[in-house]
Amino acid sequence: MDLLIKNATIITMDEDNTIINNGYVLIKDNIIKEVSKGDYKGELLNLKVIKGEGFCVMPGIINCHTHSAMTLLRGYGEGLPLMRWLSEKIWPVEAKLKEKHIEMGTMLACIEMLRSGTTAFNDMYFMQREVKKVAVDTGMRAVLGLPIIGENWEKQIEYSLELLNEIRKENRENINMMFAPHAPYTLNFEALKSISEVAKRENKGIHIHIAETKDELNTIKDKYNMTPCELLEKSGVLDVNVLGAHCVHLSESDMEIIKGKKVNPVYNPQSNMKLASGIAPVAKLLELGVNVCLGTDGASSNNNLNMFEEMETGALLQKLKYEDATKLSAYNVMKMATVNGAKALGFEKLGEIKEGFKADMIMLNLNKPNMIPNYDICSNIAFSANGSEVEYVIINGKIIMEKGAFLNIDEEKVLFECNKLCKEFI
Ligand SMILES: [Zn+2]
Incomplete structure (x- = not known):
């Protein structure tokens, strides 16, 4: 009607x-x-x-970077720096995740996002078939991304292609996908190059973490004598539509690369604050005309998926960073959460x-x-x-x-099931 x-x-x-x-x-x-x-x-x-x-x-608000099923890991392994948090806490638990966890975790995420006005999200997590199912069931608009990470990248590219085929066959208005190489420091050069070629061939974008921490900067410098942006430019990753999560540590020339290659940086202020990663130069990027959008990152490093909090924190943090109360106005941060997000995800109109x-x-x-x-x-x-x-x-x-x-989601049941599942799980 x-x-x-x-x-x-x-x-x-x-x-x-x-x-x-x-x-x-x-x-x-x-x-x-x-x-x-x-x-x-x-x-x-x-x-x-x-x-x-x-x-x-x-x-509707657009969350441009999240790992939705990580709602199940909300509050788990608190208080550690990023690399220790990932390697000691998150990665070992993630290795035990099954389809039912991804489905329930994503369901919980969608309920949380919808309740706080988010209508579309850009996901990067394992088992995206489950995420697709939940997006279809809840009616949310979603861009799916299967992470490609580590040595087994060739096989993982194939999994992404299988997912892409399914999405093309089903041809749903609300569902799209991007290739999701995890980060410049978790894949070798050949992998980055291959993924960029596949993305170009399939005419799909790339969703990747870029320059999130100083550690990443040092790792890439030691290995290639480049910045993460320079490495991604050289490997061809930036030749397609790119959503670059974080972009915290950027040199002046990195910002020029981002501008020239039309990369869409995703600002995740609360996650960057919580993991003490740094403050992205968002006001500067916006002044350069870059399409910066906004995201929450996973619930485990935030610890929620509330984009209203992200708008507020994000704007306040820019004012503080530049010691200038005129930076990142209310309207401009709303624009990042709506117009810019839609443009970055490639949904027309x-x-x-x-x-x-x-x-x-x-x-x-x-x-x-x-x-x-x-x-x-x-x-x-x-x-x-x-x-x-x-x-x-x-x-x-x-x-x-x-x-x-x-109207069509049994919220009470999902909350009950998620609590139960997590008690058995961790
Ligand atoms: Zn992330």
């Missing part, structure tokens, strides 16, 4: 930064048909009407509330103590909201959450 949201504040995130104070959005099938101020004058028959008084409508665009949007209840008064709606969203204001989620024209309740 077609949808009409009426009498709402609409933050369109379009190129003119249009905000409509009392307007409507008409959705037909999966597409936004009309966005306008005032009242809808057309026929109401066969329309489901959502009353938008006291709500604002904005594009997504990330804005605009005629002809895909109908992915959320509605926030503005009648909450932390949202009053409302001098500047974007400031309230980026700095005052915490995600609990999200009461409606619409993806590809379908209502996923209405009045704070899921």
